[in-house]
Amino acid sequence: MLRVLLVNDTDKPIAELREALLALGYDVLPETAGRSAGLLMAVQRQQPDVVILDVDSPSRDMLEQLAMLSRQAPKPVVMFASDGDDRLIRDALGAGVAAYVVDGLAPARLAPILRVAMARFEQQSHVRQKLDDLEQQLRDRKDIDRAKGVLMDKRAMNEAEAYAALRQQAMRQGLRLADVARRIIAMADLLG
């Protein structure tokens, strides 16, 4: 069951969504005092699947911190804006935290909106994960090249020999090739 956390810290009656969400079969987590310190603990302890809050909530910066810290488990955030914030909707959809901004508070529209937000969020996390993986691969490749250079330089090996030496070391120590490379680079830095 989808676990939803409602943040009620502005004039907008976010808490009124509670009944509608329960009727839709969602698990609505106990409300926090609306203060950011309490909210932070609520998010960390209760691990909601979606956080719903007002676009003008002062707690938004706190959620930014969560998005930055927990890249592996960021939270999709659904934001409510007043009518006519079309540009904000478009922007929010492109933002790093999956966000879907809704005009007004029509409970009947909640279910499809939450579904879209979740789907979009999953897609974004997936893209981000792929990007992280690619960056990691690039860094690995660079370090392996550098380590090969160190071996060629200090041990008078040719490139193929240097690569073979790296692989052999990795297998012997049960390490990834890039990790062995990084150790060699660190050692070379140390020894000059």
Place this chain on the structure above:
Amino acid sequence: MMTPLRTLDIGFMPLVDSAPLIAAARLGLDRANGLRLRLHRQASWAAIRDRLLSGELDAVHAMAAMVYGVQTGIGGPRADLAILMGLNCNGQAITLSPALADACSGDRPLADVLRALPRRPVFAQTFPTGTHAVWLYYWLAAQGVDPNHGIDVVTLPPPQMPDAMARGELDGFCAGEPWGAQAEAMGAGRRVIRSGQLWPGHPEKVLACRRETAALQPELALALTKTVLEACRWLDDPAHHPDVVAWLSEPDAIGVPAACIAACLHPSEDERPGEGLRFHAGGDANFPWLSDGRGFLRQFRRWGWLPAAPAKDDDWLRDVHRLQTYREAARALGVAVPVRDERESVLFDGVRWD
């Protein structure tokens, strides 16, 4: 016939250092430059960023570090931004709980005091890539406390920090004034270092806009820079403080008692020249120093927010810092400009930033 005024929507956070924007509109400096500034108070830095990126706001009151965070896409959307000028220097503080402040007042190093706490220490800042996070991390690390391990660092809206500290939820926080002063007044905390002592004359809030605005509408960027630079110069004259205090204390600006705001504008007794809040400082507070940008990026990498990168930063930093527009605005107003785009700063621990 008069040319119609160009309306600009400007976002600000309810903080003392939003004063240049509020003063610019109140004094009519905008109209004198062919502009009409419409100010919109925001509830979070995230809202300021999103509304700037979406085009709902044309320019914003932003933390200097935050601009580089958006430019490099740390923990959120990435977008090309521009810094037109600095709005102020100094004026922030690190506050510790009274017990912690007492324990540190002797010779005991902060790291030891924190280890002796019955629970994991909790420190607060105002935005993950904000200036307060940078000042807090720097200060902690200079005393041998690794901000990434053994302590929790959380983001909180500054008005909630004094209360959270009074409830025992926070051991320390870094924020702009009046929030450190407020914690002291409540007996909930003690300011142990002002940001102006940490880095005298440090950049704090800036006037930021989208890159396309700065690059494709240079006349508009120039008019806005002139408007706000003039307001900054006006603000540094203490004779004008009573007006500023009245404007800032209004409910749609900051909405805290006038006395509280007035206290933040006055230099405190323990501050030396160059350490207190200034909006102009002869232009030093407004020049968008290229070296300040490099300093922030070095800290981002130090804490692992940005991957280590080849030193190509200067190429794009020159696009973010609108030096030519600033120099032109300053010349028009007779404000002194430095010859170089960089400066050298010495921080409280003796480390040089350039």
